[in-house]
Amino acid sequence: MTQLTSPTRTVEADNGTTFAYRRFGKQSDVPLLLLQCFRGNIDLWDPIMVDTIAAEREVITVDASGVGRSTGSTPHNVPDYARDIISFVDALGLHNIDLLGFSMGGFVAQELTLMRPYLIRQLVLAGTGPEGGRGFHKWADELQSHAFKEEQDAEDLLYLFFTPSEASRAKGMDYLGRIFSRESDQDAVTSLETRDAQIDAIADWGIPDPSKFSRLAGLRQPTLVVNGDRDIMVPTPNTFLLAGHLPNAELVLYPDAAHGALFQYPEDFGNRVNEFLEAAEDPAW
Amino acid sequence: MTQLTSPTRTVEADNGTTFAYRRFGKQSDVPLLLLQCFRGNIDLWDPIMVDTIAAEREVITVDASGVGRSTGSTPHNVPDYARDIISFVDALGLHNIDLLGFSMGGFVAQELTLMRPYLIRQLVLAGTGPEGGRGFHKWADELQSHAFKEEQDAEDLLYLFFTPSEASRAKGMDYLGRIFSRESDQDAVTSLETRDAQIDAIADWGIPDPSKFSRLAGLRQPTLVVNGDRDIMVPTPNTFLLAGHLPNAELVLYPDAAHGALFQYPEDFGNRVNEFLEAAEDPAW
Numbered sequence: 047m048t049q050l051t052s053p054t055r056t057v058e059a060d061n062g063t064t065f066a067y068r069r070f071g072k073q074s075d076v077p078l079l080l081l082q083c084f085r086g087n088i089d090l091w092d093p094i095m096v097d098t099i100a101a102e103r104e105v106i107t108v109d110a111s112g113v114g115r116s117t118g119s120t121p122h123n124v125p126d127y128a129r130d131i132i133s134f135v136d137a138l139g140l141h142n143i144d145l146l147g148f149s150m151g152g153f154v155a156q157e158l159t160l161m162r163p164y165l166i167r168q169l170v171l172a173g174t175g176p177e178g179g180r181g182f183h184k185w186a187d188e189l190q191s192h193a194f195k196e197e198q199d200a201e202d203l204l205y206l207f208f209t210p211s212e213a214s215r216a217k218g219m220d221y222l223g224r225i226f227s228r229e230s231d232q233d234a235v236t237s238l239e240t241r242d243a244q245i246d247a248i249a250d251w252g253i254p255d256p257s258k259f260s261r262l263a264g265l266r267q268p269t270l271v272v273n274g275d276r277d278i279m280v281p282t283p284n285t286f287l288l289a290g291h292l293p294n295a296e297l298v299l300y301p302d303a304a305h306g307a308l309f310q311y312p313e314d315f316g317n318r319v320n321e322f323l324e325a326a327e328d329p330a331w
Numbered sequence: 332m333t334q335l336t337s338p339t340r341t342v343e344a345d346n347g348t349t350f351a352y353r354r355f356g357k358q359s360d361v362p363l364l365l366l367q368c369f370r371g372n373i374d375l376w377d378p379i380m381v382d383t384i385a386a387e388r389e390v391i392t393v394d395a396s397g398v399g400r401s402t403g404s405t406p407h408n409v410p411d412y413a414r415d416i417i418s419f420v421d422a423l424g425l426h427n428i429d430l431l432g433f434s435m436g437g438f439v440a441q442e443l444t445l446m447r448p449y450l451i452r453q454l455v456l457a458g459t460g461p462e463g464g465r466g467f468h469k470w471a472d473e474l475q476s477h478a479f480k481e482e483q484d485a486e487d488l489l490y491l492f493f494t495p496s497e498a499s500r501a502k503g504m505d506y507l508g509r510i511f512s513r514e515s516d517q518d519a520v521t522s523l524e525t526r527d528a529q530i531d532a533i534a535d536w537g538i539p540d541p542s543k544f545s546r547l548a549g550l551r552q553p554t555l556v557v558n559g560d561r562d563i564m565v566p567t568p569n570t571f572l573l574a575g576h577l578p579n580a581e582l583v584l585y586p587d588a589a590h591g592a593l594f595q596y597p598e599d600f601g602n603r604v605n606e607f608l609e610a611a612e613d614p615a616w
Contacts, residue, residue, distance in 0.1 A: 180575075256544065256545060256576075259541065259544075260541060275582075283575050283577075283580070285575075286571045286572075286574035286580075287571075287572075287575035287576070288575075289568065289575070290465075290568050290569070290570075290571030290572035290573075290575045290576075291541075291572070291575075295568070295571075297560075297571060297584065299584065
């Protein structure tokens with residue numbers, strides 16, 4: 047079973063949402079839950095990246111309320127988003143998970159871990175930043191025009207996730223080819239209502255406020271912080287803020303890469319996630 | 332003229348100190364002033380590193396008051412240290428310089444730049460951290476025993492500047508060979524009185540206080556932030572704090588390297604400093 051072949055399942059949670067999710071990969075005690083970015087659904091995950099991780103451990107991908115084929119309304123702020131995902135985790139009866147959050151999913155991952163510190167063993171934060179961070183409260187006009195466009199095309203995703211270099215854009219085209227190669231049971235495109243709720247959630251999290259960085263002291267879980275060296279969506283200095291303030295972080299910075307670094311280096315990223323999570327399973331740890 | 336052959340000169344400053352310094356390299360409009368680490372004198376700079384930079388621009392190395400062959404007493408806190416170096420810069424009649432600070436020299440470089448923002452064009456901060464940073468206020472016992480030892484030997488410097496890996500230690504031995512190959516006009520070993528003054532200065536700068544990070548907003552100069560990925564003297568997360576909070580920073584992180592990353596990768600580091608400083612001279616900049 048792979049990212050392209052695993053069936054979509056549903057579960058009813060106590061917040062009233064029927065969540066669409068997928069769960070596959072090598073049986074492991076602690077599954078890895080993946081939280082997606084702005085406007086992303088479960089088909090947006092890179093098959094190479096997910097399958098590299100799924101070769102070593104169970105992975106769960108999920109659409110939040112109102113996203114893709116999950117029912118309900120998408121929350122307009124990160125704490126409500128975290129509570130939404132907690133309802134999903136509770137519906138699956140999980141008590142110990144690793145958590146990977148990409149971009150806005152990384153905001154949710156931080157908040158969820160602060161709310162339920164005993165639930166989360168290890169964290170992976172990719173292309174994301176701390177509450178109150180730098181430069182993503184209100185995006186510049188050109189970035190907005192690509193990010194908010196009603197129907198996004200390949201050029202928009204290349205602009206947002208990859209760098210202007212030929213090499214990075216070529217990797218971007220490869221990634222786009224991979225995510226659009228699922229042959230059946232595709233997820234639904236994110237609605238404009240969900241887009242607008244997520245814009246609110248991102249702006250709220252992005253209100254500049256360095257006093258919020260002290261909350262990161264509560265994230266004591268070993269954390270792998272990853273980004274490209276030229277992310278413009280959640281600008282790369284936010285990655286340094288995370289790695290600097292988190293009590294127990296490792297940093298991986300990919301060269302000539304942007305917000306979508308994890309999709310530009312999907313195999314290397316997947317392997318690093320595996321190594322990082324395996325370290326927690328080492329009895330000597 | 333090179334790091335190993337340039338003569339030591341002296342200049343009398345208005346703070347009463349006669350500073351020992353060296354000045355050599357390719358004539359350039361803006362010289363690069365190098366500020367040294369705890370217990371370091373001007374002979375501790377890596378010849379490969381300095382000569383790589385000196386091939387492209389004028390470099391100035393200096394002993395602060397009470398260090399090496401400079402007269403006077405070493406300041407017990409970073410602001411007084413910065414004023415001490417400002418006296419030296421004024422004595423040379425310089426009005427526009429680039430500044431490279433290593434470790435405690437990086438503390439001084441930050442403070443000096445905040446005091447005299449118009450003097451400094453660009454900054455290079457290696458193996459250093461912000462005021463109020465993480466884990467260098469009081470070093471752990473083992474680290475102390477190497478750092479404070481009355482007569483340090485090769486093993487102490489390997490422990491402090493390089494990682495425990497064979498590869499890093501071998502590079503460390505190469506570095507030690509280079510710095511001890513100056514044939515005449517060697518600098519004087521740092522006194523224990525200076526050591527103790529510097530311990531005070533480091534402890535004062537290291538009192539944990541995240542509110543101090545907001546001062547970094549005043550360092551608007553383009554800044555190159557460099558470290559090894561496993562510095563234990565000014566632990567690597569401090570490097571991320573700098574890169575995250577500085578308004579205009581680039582980060583270079585060397586693998587399997589510690590506090591002395593700039594001496595483990597002296598040619599690469601020198602070339603990166605040159606590229607970074609050249610960028611400021613590009614009319615398109």
